[in-house]
Amino acid sequence: RKEVEQDPGPFNVPEGATVAFNCTYSNSASQSFFWYRQDCRKEPKLLMSVYSSGNEDGRFTAQLNRASQYISLLIRDSKLSDSATYLCVVYNFNKFYFGSGTKLNVKP
Amino acid sequence: SAVISQKPSRDICQRGTSLTIQCQVDSQVTMMFWYRQQPGQSLTLIATANQGSEATYESGFVIDKFPISRPNLTFSTLTVSNMSPEDSSIYLCSVDWDMEEEKLFFGSGTQLSVL
Numbered sequence: 001r002k003e004v005e006q007d008p009g010p011f012n013v014p015e016g017a018t019v020a021f022n023c024t025y026s027n028s029a030s031q032s033f034f035w036y037r038q039d040c041r042k043e044p045k046l047l048m049s050v051y052s053s054g055n056e057d058g059r060f061t062a063q064l065n066r067a068s069q070y071i072s073l074l075i076r077d078s079k080l081s082d083s084a085t086y087l088c089v090v091y092n093f094n095k096f097y098f099g100s101g102t103k104l105n106v107k108p
Numbered sequence: 109s110a111v112i113s114q115k116p117s118r119d120i121c122q123r124g125t126s127l128t129i130q131c132q133v134d135s136q137v138t139m140m141f142w143y144r145q146q147p148g149q150s151l152t153l154i155a156t157a158n159q160g161s162e163a164t165y166e167s168g169f170v171i172d173k174f175p176i177s178r179p180n181l182t183f184s185t186l187t188v189s190n191m192s193p194e195d196s197s198i199y200l201c202s203v204d205w206d207m208e209e210e211k212l213f214f215g216s217g218t219q220l221s222v223l
Contacts, residue, residue: 032210043200043214044151046109087150091210094139096202100150 001026006088006099014107017078021102023071023088032091033064035073037084038101044087047073078106110135114201114215121191121222128187129218131201136181139204141212142174146197154199157184191222 006023013019025033033050048055050062050071061074071088083106088099111134121127131140140157154174155163163176178184188195201215 034211041198041219043217046211046213049209049211089212091212094156095153096141096204096210096212098151 002099003027003097004088004090004099006102008100008102010103010105012105012107013078015078015080017106018074018076019078019104020075021073021086021088021104023073023099023102025069025071025088025090025097027090027092028066028069030090030092033071034089034091035060035062035071036087036089036098038087039084047086075104078104080106080108082106109211109213110137110203110205112201112203112213112215114218116218117216118219119221121220123192123222125191126187126189127191127220128185129199129201131184131186131215133182133203137203137205138181140178140184141202141204142176142184142186143200143202143214144197145200145217151200154186157186188220191220193222196220196222 004025035047036044037047038044048057048062050064052064054063059076063072085101085103087101090097113132142154143151145151153166154169155165157163157176157178159178175187199218202212205211205213
């Protein structure tokens with residue numbers, strides 16, 4: 001079983017839409033959780049950390065559910081510039097584990 | 109966050125040759141990692157570069173093929189040895205910036221094509 005699993009998508013949404021991605025992880029002892037954004041042919045960049053209490057950064061909201069071992073990312077009012085691949089990342093025991101990424105295409 | 113300089117940014121190499129990729133960080137960091145990302149795939153950890161000792165390799169990766177150096181807390185190299193077309197990939201250096209919590213930051217990557 002993979003450490004981190006994501007729906008690869010693609011998610012094709014119109015501008016202004018709200019879109020949500022989920023990710024599940026297998027190790028209940030995992031310590032930290034993140035969403036990264038990766039543009040085509042670029043390195044991944046940290047979008048936000050994810051906490052049990054939930055955290056928000058502008059149009060982006062991330063949530064962690066430890067009981068069900070899943071992480072979510074909600075993007076409101078999608079922009080064309082949000083088109084990218086979103087990687088779910090889990091940290092445990094000095095290693096970072098990456099999901100396969102969810103591709104988002106925001107259309108005009 | 110740390111500033112990570114990785115070079116070369118891309119290279120085209122002949123089968124059987126070797127390429128060394130350099131990663132320089134502007135601050136001392138404890139943990140440095142090397143990842144590979146094959147076309148359309150997610151990131152796979154090759155090894156953890158340990159300062160002053162041998163790198164720790166993940167399953168499927170061996171030191172003879174991917175020798176790693178870590179002479180100090182700001183620099184590391186990854187060599188891709190005896191290359192074949194299957195080694196064509198993006199190679200990414202990353203650091204665990206642990207001033208506040210564990211967070212991973214990446215160099216801009218090296219796009220390698222092996223003919």
